[in-house]
Amino acid sequence: MFKSKKITLFLIEIGELTYFGRRFFKELFSKPFEFKELLRQCYYIGNKSLLLVGVTGFIIGLVITLQTRPTLEEFGAESWMPSMVSISIVREIGPVIIALTFAGRIASGIGAELGSMRVTEQIDAMEVSGTNPFKYLVVTRVLATTLMLPILVILGDTIALYGSYLIENTKGDVSFQLYFNKVFNSLEFGDIIPAIIKTYFFGFAIGLVGCFKGYNCKKGTVGVGIAANSAVVFSSLLLFVIDFIAVFITDIFFEI
């Protein structure tokens, strides 16, 4: 009984989110465009997560290399390290982990910001002063996360590979040139392109869920906390669903 109620609530939430997404596309293609605010959001969102993504990427590279190395060494296959690590980072680990940290930082930030704007009637104030708050606040943020996450992931992947190279260099005496030669020899478009494409969807999901939770925030300061928190939970969950679908489709088109 209790469970079925929860499931119903969850399904309602999915429905509302879909409706919210539909409204996003409707407002996206109608005038006026808030171009200046979009640029400001891109700068703000990118800048805010730059350091985090850099550090996360670097650590991913270090950890994966350190952990994989002994196994490959056992088979005398250390020379496969660059290609193996680069494929797993570029294809899956980089995009997913960076998107998750991005969700933790940005979805909660957007949820809290829009939530407190809703609670303190700032969104209503925008509406009566002739600016469409959905366009000004939601459309710009969702676009900004969609555009910025892929860039951040490419950056994070690169830093991760550099981290991996550092380990290889100290442990196995592999030169920079040799390492990246091997990386680029083994990476194919089928590895890179689908992985980048899916990060656009990740970014879209993170922005949309953050805005959805904040924009529909319930009254009171408790509501703002809930909005921020559930934005992270919901968007992280959605990331895995999208990832599964993306891998599934890639599997069909690019036969692994």
Next chain:
Amino acid sequence: MNDAKHIQETSKKLATKRLMLEIKDLRKSFGENNVLNGFDLELLEGENLVIMGKSGSGKSVMIKCLVGLMEPDSGSIKIMGKNLLGLNQINLDELRTEIGFLFQGSALYDSMTVRENLEFPLRRHKHKFGDNIDTSKLVTEALKNVGLIDAIDLMPAELSGGMKRRIALARTLILKPKIILYDEPTSGLDPITSKEIIELMRNIQRQYKTSSLIITHDVDCARVVSERIILLVDGINYAEGTFDELKNSKDEKVKAFFK
């Protein structure tokens, strides 16, 4: 002879007063909660009308219906002769430039400076003043009106509650609205600051000849600013009259407001 002329003149005066705002049979409920059950209201040009009601009686809901932030279940709302509920977005935004709305909690944009807050309504409605108007002049003028020109580059978080209310009022004034809706202009302020805000409201009224709808449960505020008072009880306009009329009323529910 003289009397008849006098009566003729006053009726002429009354007739020329435009009806700025007219609400008829407004109804709104949230689920089981019937908040408004057929509320009526008329606001004349230049008038200061006060709405009083208990907390939770639906005052904010009513005023939000007036600017299209909420949609009533039924009833009609006419603002300066235009039927609000039938307007499309563009005409609605146009009409909203004639209505100033002072929110209950000031509702300043946290992420913007005072200057940017004041410029915000001008983004879309600059054309109201002609295309080559200097925005910074409008901003300084509005800030001077509320006596806070020094705060122009501060963030809202750096302002006291009373200052926030003044800045919010300046932001409301910047489009030179013909009607101003005040949602509890003195709530959360100490008595002295409240008096200042009330004084400011009266100055604005005099200077710009606006018509004002003031929601409050502050009896002092009602006494000073009101020309007429409507009591909102149980979702209808329960009683109506001047401050003194209502104060001397025999009705228990009316009396409760003036204790």
